[in-house]
Amino acid sequence: MRLLSVVLSGGAGSRLWPASRQAFPKPFMKLGDSTLLQQAIERGQACGTGDLLVVTNKDHLFLTKDVLAQMVDPPEATLLLEPKGRNTGPAIALAALQCARQFGGDTVMLVLSADHLVPDVEAFVASASQAFRLAEQGALVVFGVSPTSPDTGFGYIEVEHVSRESQRATRFVEKPDLETAQEYLATGRYYWNSGMFCFTADAILSAFERHAPQLLTAARRALESSQVVGQTVQFELHAFGLQPDISIDYAVMERADNVHVVPAKFGWSDVGSWPSVAKAQTPDASGNTMPPDVVAIDTTGTHVQVSSHSPKVVATLGVHDLVIVDTPDALLVAHKDSAQSVKSVVDILKARRHETVHLPAVVHRPWGTYASLKEEDGYKVKRITVKAGASLSLQYHHQRAEHWVVVRGSALVQVGDVEHQTHPGEYRYIPLKEKHRLTNIGEDELVLIEVQCGAYLGEDDIVRLADTYGRV
Amino acid sequence: MRLLSVVLSGGAGSRLWPASRQAFPKPFMKLGDSTLLQQAIERGQACGTGDLLVVTNKDHLFLTKDVLAQMVDPPEATLLLEPKGRNTGPAIALAALQCARQFGGDTVMLVLSADHLVPDVEAFVASASQAFRLAEQGALVVFGVSPTSPDTGFGYIEVEHVSRESQRATRFVEKPDLETAQEYLATGRYYWNSGMFCFTADAILSAFERHAPQLLTAARRALESSQVVGQTVQFELHAFGLQPDISIDYAVMERADNVHVVPAKFGWSDVGSWPSVAKAQTPDASGNTMPPDVVAIDTTGTHVQVSSHSPKVVATLGVHDLVIVDTPDALLVAHKDSAQSVKSVVDILKARRHETVHLPAVVHRPWGTYASLKEEDGYKVKRITVKAGASLSLQYHHQRAEHWVVVRGSALVQVGDVEHQTHPGEYRYIPLKEKHRLTNIGEDELVLIEVQCGAYLGEDDIVRLADTYGRV
Known part of the structure; x- marks a missing residue:
């Protein structure tokens, strides 16, 4: 068979x-x-x-x-x-x-x-x-x-x-x-x-x-x-x-x-809502499902989930049967009985064209991920990861220059027509309108901190000249 | 008189x-x-x-x-x-x-x-x-x-x-x-x-x-x-x-x-607890005191406060008489009736020597502020602000090098015995053990993104050689 x-x-x-x-x-x-x-x-x-x-x-x-x-x-x-x-x-x-x-x-x-x-x-x-x-x-x-x-x-x-x-x-x-x-x-x-x-x-x-x-x-x-x-x-x-x-x-x-x-002689959940996510975990003596470092006082039946991308201490006091989900860009606090209505929240945010509906705080790309650490007028700080062997497109930007610091792994950084091997603690500068490319030449994940400077910092200011993933 | x-x-x-x-x-x-x-x-x-x-x-x-x-x-x-x-x-x-x-x-x-x-x-x-x-x-x-x-x-x-x-x-x-x-x-x-x-x-x-x-x-x-x-x-x-x-x-x-x-013929609050903070604000029709962009569904009597340093969307669903306070490094969800017990949370965190008890997410110094944007093994990213005319101490570090990108304002960056005027979008490198100093020479606040790289990144790895604030 x-x-x-x-x-x-x-x-x-x-x-x-x-x-x-x-x-x-x-x-x-x-x-x-x-x-x-x-x-x-x-x-x-x-x-x-x-x-x-x-x-x-x-x-x-x-x-x-x-x-x-x-x-x-x-x-x-x-x-x-x-x-x-x-x-x-x-x-x-x-x-x-x-x-x-x-x-x-x-x-x-x-x-x-x-x-x-x-x-x-x-x-x-x-x-x-x-x-x-x-x-x-x-x-x-x-x-x-x-x-x-x-x-x-x-x-x-x-x-x-x-x-x-x-x-x-x-x-x-x-x-x-x-x-x-x-x-x-x-x-x-x-x-x-x-x-x-x-x-x-x-x-x-x-x-x-x-x-x-x-x-x-x-x-x-x-x-x-x-x-x-x-x-x-x-x-x-x-x-x-x-x-x-x-x-x-x-x-x-x-x-x-x-x-x-x-x-089905097996336990099964379609994980269709936050209460069912909570049910799928083993509760503590108070019926709570939460990371061990949460400070929970007079708290029962409560589910707490914190994104690993923004670790923080969570304290709950005198609350019961809640769902608390914290991510770097959005926080949900709901009663378990109302958790089916999360869709209404999403509908409201959709109407506001809020990007937390569509994009996660950590955005996945074929070559790896990026997450915004800080954005204010004139600059943006990103944490970028690149998979072993992967490469971003050869690209340039009309409105921003970029400062790159490799903090983990080994990169090949192409700036103009010159390629530079770049190791942890090393820096490269990408001038405005200069073509550039980032490749992970190591065996481990590459992590890069990027500081973008410019008047406009949207993801759509990108001109791709060549791309492994057919995105030109 | x-x-x-x-x-x-x-x-x-x-x-x-x-x-x-x-x-x-x-x-x-x-x-x-x-x-x-x-x-x-x-x-x-x-x-x-x-x-x-x-x-x-x-x-x-x-x-x-x-x-x-x-x-x-x-x-x-x-x-x-x-x-x-x-x-x-x-x-x-x-x-x-x-x-x-x-x-x-x-x-x-x-x-x-x-x-x-x-x-x-x-x-x-x-x-x-x-x-x-x-x-x-x-x-x-x-x-x-x-x-x-x-x-x-x-x-x-x-x-x-x-x-x-x-x-x-x-x-x-x-x-x-x-x-x-x-x-x-x-x-x-x-x-x-x-x-x-x-x-x-x-x-x-x-x-x-x-x-x-x-x-x-x-x-x-x-x-x-x-x-x-x-x-x-x-x-x-x-x-x-x-x-x-x-x-x-x-x-x-x-x-x-x-x-x-x-x-006292005037309204008065000693702002001694979160409910009294909430009471001091004008509630909406549902008795909520929260920023206007919170998505509140079936929510009454609830106070929401989000740090301006980490703006995020907050959604509340089917909750009543809660206090929700979110900061970059700590989140509190409490029932208003239990809000007096916040001190117990602090006591528990003190026993764990948790730094959110002592330090705020944005740390104030005589010269300005700093906040950690990301910290992982081997590196740390900080946002640093320096007041007009202010200067950090002349200092060096045993275990870390620093990459500085000025993103707002004008800096004088001393590296070794050389001073460099540094403007938005410009970069300076501070090698390991090299003495350096950052001064705001503009009339507005200076904002700098710092990427520290090194094996040890504690605040105590600092040797001060000269300081305007008597901290040598």
Whole structure:
């Protein structure tokens, strides 16, 4: 049996603002020691899958590559790069088509979401084995989670009776209202739909053929007009956009008659809100989930999270059931009962065109990262990191000069036509309008402090003359 | 009638952590447009006082001078610099002795606290006029505030009946317990002791002579052994320490028979806690006191304060009656009912030897300020400001080299024996162990970005060769 992990890595994650941003969504958030995306990939590996398909937005290519590069034992990965979001129906259809042509139609696809948390990987492996056996026999498997509350944030799956054994699904229902969810819970016949699936490429493709033939045709065309560049499949915007925006549940699962539910015998969270992030951590005796150096007096049930980029002491006094998330450019203080409304905050900030909606405080680029340390009239101070072997574009600026001090690693600094090896503690000056380039020639990360001076310091004052990443 | 303002500028202000710190206490906090100290000085000026005596800790000399320098119309000031805290008894005795010798014994002293908030200056002036008339006739005047709650944080003054007229005080009592405070409130015979006084130097000195002769003798000796340097009076530690640590209330007011209460017809706050800071501001329709750019959803009665040194967006969701104070290095989230316990936070941080207890994020020096923008192994980035005409010491470092970029103003940078004029956008390098000095030769503030590189970056790696401020 050939096993393939398919990781769906999408979503804006606005409910986890300010830790997640449009340009830095949930899969890239660290929870525990690693990002949620890495945890999903490792979960697949633990189940014995060899290769990996990741379906993600093209804007997140470099973030995704970073995650893979940081893994000790990364799988062979193919990245399907969506030019825009088109829901899980097209994503899974494209993954199945790609799987069939790359690995064969009898390959078993384990479809995982990149923004779930599954603390007990062993229990997950046991459920997955059950799913693999059913998938091999041609079933479409969905992992169902026994509901513990009438949650209105999930789809529900009806069965004969919730049990510890797998069984045929009788009905899929979309996110219900509270009253309906309460009824479902009372009957004992419903699972939460986890959004994790398992099937052979052939089985899901014939289900598409039968229940969503137009979608499948559109997906085939999108794949036919796509470009394979290295390990990526890049779709053409128009052909991609012709696919309907529809979930796999609506397109296939609701209609197919060979859908089986494998009950999740593992703890699971879709990390859909700050309270669920808190729940996924082990609380202290007062029910708090917070770094050990927080000074918490008369504080219960409170979650505190501080960005590692701006370490600071946090004190809480006489507060209960709060969520406190501090980042260098944004602070959220919310009651856990209101945490679903974080999206409203993001909507308000969007209307104000506030950049904390889009950009994280530490901005990721293909070559590394940058973060603003201070900005005032006439100057800006940045901390820039460059990955080993990476290089910024050859560029110049119309309105600013730059002072560079290397503080870690080894750089090759090109100024005009001259190249200078530059080591920690050494300085280079980049005059106005002079072409320049920064390359990491060491084996470790390069860290540089940049002081920009000029009348205009926007990111758009950049003329790229050459670029490794095709951004000229 | 000669009128003198005496401003008592002391106190640790730990109840307003993290905005106030040991090295940056309450009088130097900005509330509204200016610092509390400046507001106290201007309050005195509004009452027609000419000269000014400030009694403060010697560590706060430069902060105090900064406040005076930033005033449009600063009074002639003499600064009595205490080598350590010794309560209001000695402070007022020393001020009275200094007043008598500098301006004459019949001078009327208006004794103000540097950490009070009095929004209605006109009403204050009216009360002060009443006090001046009584003081001229030899009375010891205390300003009494009509209590609005059984507050246990104030001393109380008993009179025949609380009224709008001044009258003789019959008894002073220290901070009572809650039950006693409730009784006081019920009788209608008690004022809160505001800690503001008015008397001639002669009147208070003869009251000391009669009720606290040992204190007066010790104060005389402390003044005799003091050094007058410019506009400062610097006390010798031993002689100063021989004064008893006692309040003016205990030492004199409780015992004297010519104490009059002038009722405060003005709004008054001792700004003793975050809720009182909030109360001093005009709330919005939801009872919130916060900057206009805070995103507040389902939020009431909440006070938000963000340091101007690290502007960020703050969002509050479903929270009520909180105090949220964010600074670059510390964040406090407290319920207003618990805000008195901020001192407990400070105590815990003291035990951890945490520097946010002592140092503010922006550190004030006689020549200007510095703030750390980023610190990691091997390097530190600082933003340094230098006042017009000011100069750092001529110094060198054993373990670090420094990169300087001037971003605002004009500097004279001495490196070794060479001096370089350095303008915005220009750079200077200070090698390891090389003597150097930074001087602001412009008329505006100088701003410099410094990148320190070295194995050890502590503030104590400094060898001063010459210093304008006597710190060699």
